[in-house]
Amino acid sequence: GAGVSQSPRYKVTKRGQDVALRCDPISGHVSLYWYRQALGQGPEFLTYFNYEAQQDKSGLPNDRFSAERPEGSISTLTIQRTEQRDSAMYRCASRGGQLATEAFFGQGTRLTVV
Amino acid sequence: TQLLEQSPQFLSIQEGENLTVYCNSSSVFSSLQWYRQEPGEGPVLLVTVVTGGEVKKLKRLTFQFGDARKDSSLHITAAQPGDTGLYLCAGGGGAQKLVFGQGTRLTINP
Numbered sequence: 001g002a003g004v005s006q007s008p009r010y011k012v013t014k015r016g017q018d019v020a021l022r023c024d025p026i027s028g029h030v031s032l033y034w035y036r037q038a039l040g041q042g043p044e045f046l047t048y049f050n051y052e053a054q055q056d057k058s059g060l061p062n063d064r065f066s067a068e069r070p071e072g073s074i075s076t077l078t079i080q081r082t083e084q085r086d087s088a089m090y091r092c093a094s095r096g097g098q099l100a101t102e103a104f105f106g107q108g109t110r111l112t113v114v
Numbered sequence: 115t116q117l118l119e120q121s122p123q124f125l126s127i128q129e130g131e132n133l134t135v136y137c138n139s140s141s142v143f144s145s146l147q148w149y150r151q152e153p154g155e156g157p158v159l160l161v162t163v164v165t166g167g168e169v170k171k172l173k174r175l176t177f178q179f180g181d182a183r184k185d186s187s188l189h190i191t192a193a194q195p196g197d198t199g200l201y202l203c204a205g206g207g208g209a210q211k212l213v214f215g216q217g218t219r220l221t222i223n224p
Contacts, residue, residue, distance in 0.1 A: 031208070031212075035214070040200065040217070040219055041216055041217055042120070042200075042202050042216045042217040043157070043214045044214075045213050045214070048211060048212070055211070056211050091156060093156070093212070095208055095209070096208065098207075098208045100208045101145050101147060101162045101164075101208050102159045102162065103149075103157075103159070103204070103212055104156075105157055105158075106156060107155070107156060108156060
C-alpha cells in the first residue's frame with residue numbers, strides 16, 4: 001500500500017473484553033514496530049518484528065499483550081481482558097530493511113476502555 | 115535497556131529566537147534520527163545522522179551527532195510559529211529496535 005494503515009482508527013471497548021489492533025505496513029517493508037503513545041509524549045516501544053520473527057517484546061507491559069506477524073506483512077496487536085489503564089493511542093510503524101532508517105507511521109488506533 | 119533522554123521537555127519562545135534541543139543516552143547508537151510530530155498525526159522523519167561528529171543542515175535546522183554516537187542536538191535559528199510541534203529523537207539502525215525519547219514540546223509565539 002501507499003502508506004502504513006491501521007485499523008480501527010478508534011475503538012471503545014468494555015473492561016474485560018479482548019481487542020485486536022491491526023497494522024498493514026508499507027509493502028515489502030522488513031521491520032514492523034508497535035508503540036503506545038500518551039498525549040504530548042514520545043512513542044513508548046512495545047515490540048517489533050523483522051519479517052515474521054518477533055525480535056524484541058521487552059516493551060509489552062504484561063502477558064495480556066501479545067503480537068504476531070504470521071506472514072511477514074500484516075501484524076495484529078492483541079490485548080486480552082482489557083483494563084482502563086490500557087486506554088491509549090497505539091501506533092504502528094514500518095521500515096524498509098537493513099539500510100533503511102526512516103520509520104513510517106500509521107495514523108494510530110485510539111483505544112478507550114470503559 | 116537503551117534510553118534516550120531529551121531536554122528540555124517543554125520550550126516556549128518568541129518568534130525570531132534561537133533554540134537548542136538535546137538528546138542524550140548512555141548507549142551507543144548506529145544512527146540517530148529526529149522526527150517532528152503534529153497533533154493527531156504520526157511522527158515524520160526530519161533527518162538521520164550516522165557518523166560521529168556529523169552535522170546536517172535542513173534550512174534553519176542544524177542537527178549534530180556526538181563524537182561518541184551517544185547524543186545529538188537540534189538547533190533552530192530564527193524560530194517561526196510554523197516550527198511549533200513535538201520533536202522526537204530516536205535511536206536504532208535499520209532492522210534494529212527503534213526507541214524514542216520522551217519528546218520536546220516546542221511552542222513558538224508570534
